[in-house]
Amino acid sequence: MAATRQRSTEEKEEQEQQEGFGRSGVSRRQLVSMAGGSVALGAFLAACGSDDSDSGSDSMSNGSGTTGTSDSSMSDDSTAQFGEGDIGIMNYALTLEYLETAFYEDVAKSGLFKGSDLETIRKFGSQEAEHVAALTAAVKKAGGKPAAKPKTEFPLNNAKQVLRLASTVENLGAAAYLGQAARIQSPDVLAAALSIHSVEGRHAAALNTLLGKTPVPDGPFAAPAPAAMVLNAVQPFIVS
């Protein structure tokens, strides 16, 4: 399939979106269902490999945010594997928060950072742990069974690579929440997700800044990422 042609269509759509959200929503949605998500994923993976000289074993270390993503609402049913409706979405988010929490724990223990960088890593890690606790409680409250903590493993070879990975994970996390916002049914779940979403955005921006990158890699409008793409991107870090 001509991924580049698809990509340029998406860019055009994105431009249209910046001129008026209401108008282009339908066509974006149609585009996504035609593409079935796989093109967006391909574009994401291609973008990941494009600007790194020392990525090594880190398969997603571009650190500049998610690109090539598209409208994710409605057609994105990859959260169903975690449960139905809002419970599935919350368990999907919980899985990502578990992953982030474990990542920061491993990084804090790695000895690669000290001083204010280590402080920031600990702070972000403790905030992810709070997200885990809140989502676990919210899933239970909704009558669901919280997703199990995944076993994870991260490549922690040097400080710069770790910061890049952190930036990628946070940018992806922010895009993941944004990708689910319009699918959430319950206003209280939505309010909770939004209050976490913007914090993930803050983490991503801070890490981008530490790396000398722009805090707003998507420009004026952050791009959402569908669950299928996100889950595929974090797959290398999930051991079981």
Next chain:
Amino acid sequence: MTEPKTNTELTHPELAAIEVDGTERSDVLMKGALAAGAVFGLGAIGPFVRKAMAANGSKGDIEILNYALTLEYLESAFYAEALKKAGLSGDLKQLVTTISTDEDAHVKALTQTIKDLGGKPVKAPRVEFPYSDTAGFTALAETIENVGVSAYNGAAPMISSKDVLEAAGSIVQVEARHAAAIALQNGNQPAPDAFDKPMTEAQVLKAVQPFLVS
């Protein structure tokens, strides 16, 4: 489907969008519920909120979009002025230029979206900002961006249209990113809390009141 003007809108167009309770919107209950939920964002909001929202339809969305547009106009003017007056240079100037471009794009997109939905975009409010040096500017910028994040997070659950909600989400993430980048400039925590607390329109209005000239 033109938006009928309320009295407030006729007398103070810049305030109409950030009025606490539009008479049409039966949102006293909703706001109380959201305020309760705002403590942690979880659990406290009941199913009646959904019902209230369903009754609003896209008319409510236009009001919310105009509320957002007013805030974006304020931010846009704030950064445009700063680029001329705040004595910026180097990385900070570059950051502010980026943020300024983003806020202008938000104004444009919100204006167009309101028109597309058959509404009438509010006019830019008259504004003034109390700072006299670069440090004063960056301190104020951090406050204004944080208010912006809380305003979107507070209003978004009341949005009916999925497209409008996704657009608001896309913008609020960028506001949060601005807030974090500016906080780092100020030597502050980029993410002070694990949860960004939502603010009601009343709280936001109070916070931006000092910058609105009537």
